[in-house]
Amino acid sequence: MSNNYEVVFITRPDAGDDVIKGIIQKVKETVEGLNGQVVKIEEWGKRRMAYPIRKHADGHYVFANISSSPAASKEVERILRLNEDVIRYQTVKKIETKPVIKKAKKKKNVPAGIKQGEAKESKEVNP
Known part of the structure; x- marks a missing residue:
C-alpha cells in the first residue's frame, strides 16, 4: 500500500553542498529501492531556526514529498537519524480527505404549488 509522506530535514549550516x-x-x-x-x-536553503539545535542557530532545510510504503518511510527516518550532518527531521503522513457536501435544507414556509427557488425570487414589497 502506497501512502504520501512529507519529509523535512535540517542539516548543519557548515555542511557542504x-x-x-x-x-x-x-x-x-x-525510497526507489523499496518500490516508492x-x-x-x-x-x-540556509535559514535561521526559531531556537538553537545542537548549538547551531542556522540550518540548511530540505523538503521531500514521497509516495511509498510505511516501511520505506521508516527506513528514510532511520537513515536521517543515523546521519551526523542531519540535526533535525520530521516525517508527516498526508491524509487525503474527501470534501464534505452539505445537503440543502428545505424551507418549511413555502406555499404549495411554488417551487423553492421561485419563493426566493418573488419577494413582494408592500409600500
Missing part, C-alpha cells in the same frame, strides 16, 4: 546532495541521493535511492517514488524535492 556535496554532503547535502549525498543525503538527498541516499533518500532517493532508499520521490514526487518532489525542494532545497529551501
